[in-house]
Amino acid sequence: xxxxxxxxxxxxxxxxxxxxxxxxxxxxxxxxxxxxxxxxxxxxxxxxxxxxxxxxxxxxxxxxxxxxxxxxxxxxxxxxxxxxxxxxxxxxxxxxxxxxxxxxxxxxxxxxxxxxxxxxxxxxxxxxxxxxxxxxxxxxxxxxxxxxxxxxxxxxxxxxxxxxxxxxxxxxxxxxxxxxxxxxxxxxxxxxxxxxxxxxxxxxxxxxxxxxxxxxxxxxxxxxxxxxxxxxxxxxxxxxxxxxxxxxxxxxxxxxxxxxxxxxxxxxxxxxxxxxxxxxxxxxxxxxxx
Numbered sequence: 001x002x003x004x005x006x007x008x009x010x011x012x013x014x015x016x017x018x019x020x021x022x023x024x025x026x027x028x029x030x031x032x033x034x035x036x037x038x039x040x041x042x043x044x045x046x047x048x049x050x051x052x053x054x055x056x057x058x059x060x061x062x063x064x065x066x067x068x069x070x071x072x073x074x075x076x077x078x079x080x081x082x083x084x085x086x087x088x089x090x091x092x093x094x095x096x097x098x099x100x101x102x103x104x105x106x107x108x109x110x111x112x113x114x115x116x117x118x119x120x121x122x123x124x125x126x127x128x129x130x131x132x133x134x135x136x137x138x139x140x141x142x143x144x145x146x147x148x149x150x151x152x153x154x155x156x157x158x159x160x161x162x163x164x165x166x167x168x169x170x171x172x173x174x175x176x177x178x179x180x181x182x183x184x185x186x187x188x189x190x191x192x193x194x195x196x197x198x199x200x201x202x203x204x205x206x207x208x209x210x211x212x213x214x215x216x217x218x219x220x221x222x223x224x225x226x227x228x229x230x231x232x233x234x235x236x237x238x239x240x241x242x243x244x245x246x247x248x249x250x251x252x253x254x255x256x257x258x259x260x261x262x263x264x265x266x267x268x269x270x271x272x273x274x275x276x277x278x279x280x281x282x283x284x285x286x287x288x289x290x
């Protein structure tokens with residue numbers, strides 16, 4: 001953590017010298033904004049920094065100029081809100097330059113221009129918005145019925161702090177409402193209240209259905225097979241979309257592609273079950289020494 005924070009000073013100095021306005025994000029922000037009494041409680045493997053899209057190339061050159069180099073990361077075009085990460089040889093972690101707070105589908109919840117327009121670090125209202133957007137929408141925690149444990153805990157930690165920079169929950173609700181994602185917000189708040197007694201608002205009466213949704217997510221924490229099945233069902237509409245079928249099976253009628261994909265999927269699942277049963281039976285036949 002000390003190494004990463006020291007790198008943060010190098011990064012910000014390089015960006016300032018290049019004339020690039022930047023804002024700390026995620027763990028880098030919460031640690032330096034005083035959310036954590038002991039910074040080592042907030043595990044971090046990288047530094048996330050926001051710049052304007054028009055400054056992204058200049059920011060990348062500035063980091064390259066002080067020795068940062070690309071690393072193997074699996075970065076794909078899906079992550080259209082950030083550049084591929086870079087690393088300073090011999091030092092901890094990496095640095096990611098962001099041009100938005102989430103992938104394009106959800107970027108409008110908190111436009112980068114709004115964050116960059118205000119001098120100094122991002123506000124707690126913006127930081128909490130980003131925390132929930134990233135966990136529930138960007139990482140699809142709400143869709144998949146997952147508990148974003150670190151993010152939920154981090155909100156609980158922030159909720160018990162007496163900081164001058166208050167969280168404006170009305171603003172946050174309006175942001176999620178603007179993209180039809182209030183249920184994702186309220187599910188997150190329910191998890192924070194139930195798991196860590198977070199001092200956050202209760203779900204809006206219109207979204208009482210998120211309470212059982214949050215309970216189901218908690219129940220699946222130690223049921224990985226059930227969670228995997230739930231995720232498959234959640235992804236089914238996307239997996240069977242006409243666009244995807246046409247890209248996978250060009251020239252074939254969509255209905256036929258869907259049917260074939262489903263049949264193949266059932267076959268794979270049955271083979272997996274049979275394989276797992278065979279392994280268990282083989283394991284039971286072993287001697288105690290084995």
